[in-house]
Amino acid sequence: MSEKIPYKIYLSESEMPKQWYNLRADMVNKPAPLLNPGTHQPMTAADLAPVFCDDLIKQELDNTTAYFDIPEEILSFYKMYRPSPLVRAYFLEKMLQTPAKIYYKFEGNNTSGSHKLNSAIAQAYYAKKQGLKGVTTETGAGQWGTALSMACSYFDLDCKVYMVKISYEQKPFRREVMRTYGASVVPSPSIETEVGKKILEQHPGTTGSLGCAISEAVEKAVTSEGYRYVLGSVLNQVLLHQSVIGLETKAALDKYGVKADIVIGCAGGGSNLGGLIAPFMGEKIKGEADYRIIAVEPASCPSFTRGKYAYDFCDTGMVCPLAKMYTLGSGFIPASDHAGGLRYHGMSPVLSQLYDDGLMEAVSVKQTDVFEAAEKFARIEGILPAPESAHAIKVAIDKALECKETGEEKTIVFGLTGTGYFDMMAYEKFHDGKMQNYIPTDEEIAENLKQLPKV
Numbered sequence: 001m002s003e004k005i006p007y008k009i010y011l012s013e014s015e016m017p018k019q020w021y022n023l024r025a026d027m028v029n030k031p032a033p034l035l036n037p038g039t040h041q042p043m044t045a046a047d048l049a050p051v052f053c054d055d056l057i058k059q060e061l062d063n064t065t066a067y068f069d070i071p072e073e074i075l076s077f078y079k080m081y082r083p084s085p086l087v088r089a090y091f092l093e094k095m096l097q098t099p100a101k102i103y104y105k106f107e108g109n110n111t112s113g114s115h116k117l118n119s120a121i122a123q124a125y126y127a128k129k130q131g132l133k134g135v136t137t138e139t140g141a142g143q144w145g146t147a148l149s150m151a152c153s154y155f156d157l158d159c160k161v162y163m164v165k166i167s168y169e170q171k172p173f174r175r176e177v178m179r180t181y182g183a184s185v186v187p188s189p190s191i192e193t194e195v196g197k198k199i200l201e202q203h204p205g206t207t208g209s210l211g212c213a214i215s216e217a218v219e220k221a222v223t224s225e226g227y228r229y230v231l232g233s234v235l236n237q238v239l240l241h242q243s244v245i246g247l248e249t250k251a252a253l254d255k256y257g258v259k260a261d262i263v264i265g266c267a268g269g270g271s272n273l274g275g276l277i278a279p280f281m282g283e284k285i286k287g288e289a290d291y292r293i294i295a296v297e298p299a300s301c302p303s304f305t306r307g308k309y310a311y312d313f314c315d316t317g318m319v320c321p322l323a324k325m326y327t328l329g330s331g332f333i334p335a336s337d338h339a340g341g342l343r344y345h346g347m348s349p350v351l352s353q354l355y356d357d358g359l360m361e362a363v364s365v366k367q368t369d370v371f372e373a374a375e376k377f378a379r380i381e382g383i384l385p386a387p388e389s390a391h392a393i394k395v396a397i398d399k400a401l402e403c404k405e406t407g408e409e410k411t412i413v414f415g416l417t418g419t420g421y422f423d424m425m426a427y428e429k430f431h432d433g434k435m436q437n438y439i440p441t442d443e444e445i446a447e448n449l450k451q452l453p454k455v
């Protein structure tokens with residue numbers, strides 16, 4: 001054990017990042033633009049204005065400005081729960097008997113329980129600055145809705161959350177956290193929107209999906225005076241805000257002269273991973289340093305590893321712009337037994353481009369293996385991880401065991417995006433041996449990909 005490196009590396013307030021890093025500025029091949037679903041022309045700021053806040057549109061479309069100042073109000077909010085610790089997993093290393101050095105960046109230290117607050121507070125700030133009354137959004141399991149309701153209550157904004165119906169019914173706790181912070185939470189599909197009514201007509205008894213809730217939230221925003229829509233992942237602006245994770249990680253490692261070899265993160269829509277890897281990938285692109293960067297996704301929703309890089313709809317109702325991304329098709333819904341999060345059909349356009357350029361790798365993992373890793377980690381490192389985060393744990397452990405085979409002392413850094421207290425039903429399934437590993441067949445995937453828009 002090295003004496004020099006503490007268990008937890010914290011940055012002082014003065015060492016905390018004051019700017020977000022926009023990786024797009026350093027990408028040689030830029031991510032493909034969002035397209036208007038009607039005309040198939042790139043979305044302009046004017047096209048996006050009815051849907052998104054003005055300053056966020058600027059961030060969304062800006063592929064050249066490398067650094068954006070973090071506004072003072074956001075910096076001071078960040079100080080309530082940041083810097084997040086970068087933890088040396090000494091106990092895990094010892095248990096695995098690996099020569100590898102393992103670090104994790106823990107983002108679960110706030111009431112919302114995940115990294116999503118980093119972008120929620122930024123998006124609420126820009127909505128307030130624009131003088132809006134409120135924002136609408138969707139949430140699946142509820143992490144994003146929780147983070148956004150906290151951010152909106154801080155800035156005294158109205159917050160309307162369309163929550164996937166099955167989660168609304170089965171996960172009352174997050175719903176009540178959102179209501180505690182003053183948000184109104186509607187089960188989706190609802191009869192409050194035209195798209196919701198249409199989906200209910202076509203699929204009576206449906207328990208909803210993320211894609212459907214997005215359609216409802218967008219419709220509500222564009223038809224309500226003083227409201228805009230906000231999204232917690234996938235978009236370029238969200239990756240920009242989440243770069244605070246990577247910048248802190250890099251600063252903490254640099255403080256102790258540690259160079260990462262492998263950087264690992266779970267990937268749902270790609271926001272935590274995009275944020276964590278940003279400064280590392282920037283150096284890699286510029287040829288300043290080399291890193292192995294690995295995205296981990298569930299085998300039941302394998303956008304990177306089995307999807308297609310193509311323009312697709314971001315939502316089921318097909319009201320959103322088209323995004324070029326690794327996708328399983330907007331009609332893809334992971335098997336109902338899938339408990340481990342990360343269930344979005346597409347992937348961030350930034351990460352999709354980087355992956356297509358061969359700058360990063362992706363692996364998919366089975367959910368029983370994920371929960372096995374989660375339990376191991378909870379027992380040895382003390383933190384009860386979110387199932388999403390446990391995807392990264394699983395692969396970090398795999399890589400550390402590979403080092404044991406080869407004797408290499410690699411430095412592995414992974415993102416521990418959140419805690420799993422609201423996911424105990426999934427843990428229960430695992431403990432009771434009732435968790436399955438449904439993996440979509442090639443035919444199923446091909447069938448969904450037939451629905452891709454012709455662009």
Ligand SMILES: *Cc1c(COP(=O)(O)O)cnc(C)c1O
Nearest residue numbers: 233268269270271272388417418
């Ligand atoms: C939402 C969420 C994720 C996945 O979202 P990304 O945008 O891919 O980062 C991962 N972990 C936790 C804890 C989450 O809440």
